[in-house]
Amino acid sequence: xxxxxxxxxxxxxxxxxxxxxxxxxxxxxxxxxxxxxxxxxxxxxxxxxxxxxxxxxxxxxxxxxxxxxxxxxxxxxxxxxxxxxxxxxxxxxxxxxxxxxxxxxxxxxxxx
Amino acid sequence: xxxxxxxxxxxxxxxxxxxxxxxxxxxxxxxxxxxxxxxxxxxxxxxxxxxxxxxxxxxxxxxxxxxxxxxxxxxxxxxxxxxxxxxxxxxxxxxxxxxxxxxxxxxxxxxxx
Numbered sequence: 001x002x003x004x005x006x007x008x009x010x011x012x013x014x015x016x017x018x019x020x021x022x023x024x025x026x027x028x029x030x031x032x033x034x035x036x037x038x039x040x041x042x043x044x045x046x047x048x049x050x051x052x053x054x055x056x057x058x059x060x061x062x063x064x065x066x067x068x069x070x071x072x073x074x075x076x077x078x079x080x081x082x083x084x085x086x087x088x089x090x091x092x093x094x095x096x097x098x099x100x101x102x103x104x105x106x107x108x109x110x111x112x
Numbered sequence: 113x114x115x116x117x118x119x120x121x122x123x124x125x126x127x128x129x130x131x132x133x134x135x136x137x138x139x140x141x142x143x144x145x146x147x148x149x150x151x152x153x154x155x156x157x158x159x160x161x162x163x164x165x166x167x168x169x170x171x172x173x174x175x176x177x178x179x180x181x182x183x184x185x186x187x188x189x190x191x192x193x194x195x196x197x198x199x200x201x202x203x204x205x206x207x208x209x210x211x212x213x214x215x216x217x218x219x220x221x222x223x224x225x
Contacts, residue, residue, distance in 0.1 A: 034213050043216035102154035
């Protein structure tokens with residue numbers, strides 16, 4: 001079993017839809033969770049950073065962490081064609097460690 | 113404007129040649145990283161460095177080498193010993209403590225001919 005699993009997609013939705021992207025993980029020590037967006041042939045850019053369980057909202061984006069289920073989600077409201085990208089989840093166990101573990105990414109297409 | 117730069121954007125190499133990928137950051141970050149990205153796989157860590165003149169092997173260090181002589185710079189050499197070097201290479205940096213998510217560079221696409 002991989003340490004972090006993510007449905008690779010592609011996921012296609014119409015413009016304006018609510019998108020749900022998910023990751024599951026096996027290591028219960030993970031406490032810090034990140035979502036990155038990566039456009040084709042570009043470097044990933046950080047969208048959300050959360051610690052432990054709960055929700056965090058930033059504009060159209062909401063990150064949820066459920067540590068009891070080892071499950072994290074990213075919701076995108078009112079999706080736009082410019083949201084079309086690959087979304088990577090990442091996580092790590094401690095604040096000082098450099099051991100970031102990434103999911104393989106989900107490719108999202110938002111159709112106009 | 114703070115950020116990370118990688119050069120070149122595209123690189124072609126003949127088999128048997130060593131090539132060096134450049135990574136520079138002006139974010140005053142202590143930690144720097146090199147990842148390899150292949151289609152359908154997550155980012156795989158090649159090397160990381162938490163401080164100048166010190167670096168650690170990641171999960172797939174074989175066939176690669178790095179140096180960290182300056183805080184701002186972390187070049188990666190892909191040697192001829194790397195069996196399958198064609199990939200997208202990403203450099204990242206982060207603070208060493210506190211909220212330390214990674215900032216990524218734009219990447220270098222290496223193709224072996």
